[in-house]
Amino acid sequence: MGQGEFSLIERFLSHFPRAKVQVGPGDDCAVLAPGKGAQCVTIDALVEDVHFTRAHFTPEDIGHKALAVNLSDLAAMGARPRWFLCALALPRELPRRALLGLARGMSALAEEHGIALVGGNFTSARELSITITAAGELRTSPITRSGGRPGDVLYVSGTLGEARLGLLHLQEGRRRSSAILRQKRPRPRVALGLLAARFASAGLDISDGLAQDLGHLCRASGTGAELGLSLLPLSPAVRAALGPQGALAGGEDYELLLAIPPSRTSAFERACGRAGERVTRIGQLTGGPPGLIRELGGRSLRLPAGFDHFRNGRTD
Amino acid sequence: MGQGEFSLIERFLSHFPRAKVQVGPGDDCAVLAPGKGAQCVTIDALVEDVHFTRAHFTPEDIGHKALAVNLSDLAAMGARPRWFLCALALPRELPRRALLGLARGMSALAEEHGIALVGGNFTSARELSITITAAGELRTSPITRSGGRPGDVLYVSGTLGEARLGLLHLQEGRRRSSAILRQKRPRPRVALGLLAARFASAGLDISDGLAQDLGHLCRASGTGAELGLSLLPLSPAVRAALGPQGALAGGEDYELLLAIPPSRTSAFERACGRAGERVTRIGQLTGGPPGLIRELGGRSLRLPAGFDHFRNGRTD
Numbered sequence: 286m287g288q289g290e291f292s293l294i295e296r297f298l299s300h301f302p303r304a305k306v307q308v309g310p311g312d313d314c315a316v317l318a319p320g321k322g323a324q325c326v327t328i329d330a331l332v333e334d335v336h337f338t339r340a341h342f343t344p345e346d347i348g349h350k351a352l353a354v355n356l357s358d359l360a361a362m363g364a365r366p367r368w369f370l371c372a373l374a375l376p377r378e379l380p381r382r383a384l385l386g387l388a389r390g391m392s393a394l395a396e397e398h399g400i401a402l403v404g405g406n407f408t409s410a411r412e413l414s415i416t417i418t419a420a421g422e423l424r425t426s427p428i429t430r431s432g433g434r435p436g437d438v439l440y441v442s443g444t445l446g447e448a449r450l451g452l453l454h455l456q457e458g459r460r461r462s463s464a465i466l467r468q469k470r471p472r473p474r475v476a477l478g479l480l481a482a483r484f485a486s487a488g489l490d491i492s493d494g495l496a497q498d499l500g501h502l503c504r505a506s507g508t509g510a511e512l513g514l515s516l517l518p519l520s521p522a523v524r525a526a527l528g529p530q531g532a533l534a535g536g537e538d539y540e541l542l543l544a545i546p547p548s549r550t551s552a553f554e555r556a557c558g559r560a561g562e563r564v565t566r567i568g569q570l571t572g573g574p575p576g577l578i579r580e581l582g583g584r585s586l587r588l589p590a591g592f593d594h595f596r597n598g599r600t601d
Numbered sequence: 602m603g604q605g606e607f608s609l610i611e612r613f614l615s616h617f618p619r620a621k622v623q624v625g626p627g628d629d630c631a632v633l634a635p636g637k638g639a640q641c642v643t644i645d646a647l648v649e650d651v652h653f654t655r656a657h658f659t660p661e662d663i664g665h666k667a668l669a670v671n672l673s674d675l676a677a678m679g680a681r682p683r684w685f686l687c688a689l690a691l692p693r694e695l696p697r698r699a700l701l702g703l704a705r706g707m708s709a710l711a712e713e714h715g716i717a718l719v720g721g722n723f724t725s726a727r728e729l730s731i732t733i734t735a736a737g738e739l740r741t742s743p744i745t746r747s748g749g750r751p752g753d754v755l756y757v758s759g760t761l762g763e764a765r766l767g768l769l770h771l772q773e774g775r776r777r778s779s780a781i782l783r784q785k786r787p788r789p790r791v792a793l794g795l796l797a798a799r800f801a802s803a804g805l806d807i808s809d810g811l812a813q814d815l816g817h818l819c820r821a822s823g824t825g826a827e828l829g830l831s832l833l834p835l836s837p838a839v840r841a842a843l844g845p846q847g848a849l850a851g852g853e854d855y856e857l858l859l860a861i862p863p864s865r866t867s868a869f870e871r872a873c874g875r876a877g878e879r880v881t882r883i884g885q886l887t888g889g890p891p892g893l894i895r896e897l898g899g900r901s902l903r904l905p906a907g908f909d910h911f912r913n914g915r916t917d
Contacts, residue, residue, distance in 0.1 A: 307639060307743070308678075308743060308745055311746075311821070312678070312743075312745050312746050312747075312805075312821075313643060313675075313677040313678055313746075313805050313806060313917040314642055314643040314644050314674050314675060314677070314678045314680065314737070314743070315641070315643070316639050316640070316641055316678065316739065316743045317639060317641075317642065318640075318641045319635050319636045319637065319638065319639060319640060319641055319804060320633065320635050321633050321635065322637060323623060323633060323635060324632070324633045325630035325631070325633075326630055326631050326635075326684075326719065326720065326734075326736075327629060327630040327631070327686070327720060328687070328688045328720065328722050328732070329722050329732055330688045330690060330722055330724050330732065332690055332724050332725070332726045334727070335724060335725055335726060336724070342828055358629040358630050358632060359629075360630065361630070362624075362628070362629055362630045364610035364630065368642075369754055370642060370643070370644040371644070372644045372645070372646045372732045374646060374648055374730060394731055403642065404642065404643060404644065405644060406644050406645050406732075408646050408651060408652070409648070409651055409698045410651060410728065410752075411650070411726050411727060411728050412726065412728060414690060414726065414730070415911055416644070416646065416688045416722075416732040417641075418643075418644055418686055418734035421630070423632070427623070427624060427628075427630070427632045428627050429624055430627075430628050430629075431628075432619040433912065442700040447822050462710060489628075489629050490629060495874070505627070505628075562678065
């Protein structure tokens, strides 16, 4: 790595506050004091032309989203974000200002969630990609996928299908819509995850679409589920363009899907109300065959296939 | 992600022992009990046609090397390896058996060093890349780059320049040599790092070539250095093909460069002798201008530029 690259790393780092750690960026490893609670760690990558295109996403969008998808994993466990590492694979022709745009998008979201960049790695590559490892600390038991029991009530946060609609808008050549903003700038539900950890028996973040992700939860918990299609929280635009079936397959929602034991639903709903967190009851776990999802009332539900970002969005 | 990919992840994971952690692969995050000592974390990527080519490296080589470069960072801090996360970016045409080869190469080295795979991520991409985050635990203070003082004695482990010579051999069309093995299968100096943490004032692993990496150590420590070219540990093959100047620029050695206070050198050498770790005195830190490296005796040293793997190896 030449001196030019070292100064580029320094300029990238200058967008982030200095991490309060024993050893931060610049040594072989970052060194972190041991935490009090258990640690949650996750790794997730955004790859050019799979998860984003440079034609549709600004560098700030890409930086934001790369960190957001990792924060969403921490949120899904009920962890408080602590630190992250960032590996950048950079095409040689990438303009320097694009790299600094990535840093700005990432650092704004990092600051919002109080997560510190403690180290990273730059390498050249043909396609742009960002791989982030994020770590958080638990003060409760983690929200896992496997803790659900028949009778637990299913909730989702926010609205569904928006990011998928945003992708369609981009592919149609539109530049701006609230759905496009949801596609480019997902908001990880960190505060809701911390709150939900006191109530939930199981949960995860919805990245592959509600249908697929509910299937994951059910298989891990050994339950079936009943879902009310009419209960799904959809914006008018999503209802008109995709309908409930389309929203079920709406990848990249980055909302939380939570299973709450029936005895705890009232307290959970009150806590969400006080915190200003929007959650919607959409069904319940059942004793049915593991992974089988029916419509509320008993009809079996035709489940759409999951959704695979830009590349499949184009070729399917 | 389709069901096919889930079963591929399961087959990949089946090459690794089940991690002894609260929550392992398959949930949104891995959950790890808090450690006793401070934690070292690092992230490093291997990218196709930059760090390896599929023509020259078997999948096992690639899996081994991707983990080895991260273990080397832990070794450089004096940390005991604990867990790692692995993000794979996979071209769609990559044969399934290649993926399982990656797993085999990685798991053999992981087992050797007692490090557990606790999670990961698969994505499609045009070029193959592997990004790993590795974490280790400290029982001592970390070995940093910044702790060196004038008078500290410089040591390197093993021999230098071998991996660079191996790269040249591959580019010349040779298939097999001990240098090629060093290029493909670097041996991270984990045991030496643990031992050295009791003695060293500073250190790092030699990934960019001794000349560059000694420069990093000197600038971080605010020292100069004197180096004995005739003292560098070189194999006969490296001495003949590259000479000391070539070995100075020999990237990807993954040996350790350590600064030991003069009062501790005897004890350090005895401890290395007992442990069967080969280390060689090559010079010392000086009060000279930070980063300035001279030849022992006072002549200033013409330092070769660093070395940038396959891509630059071809285009320079």
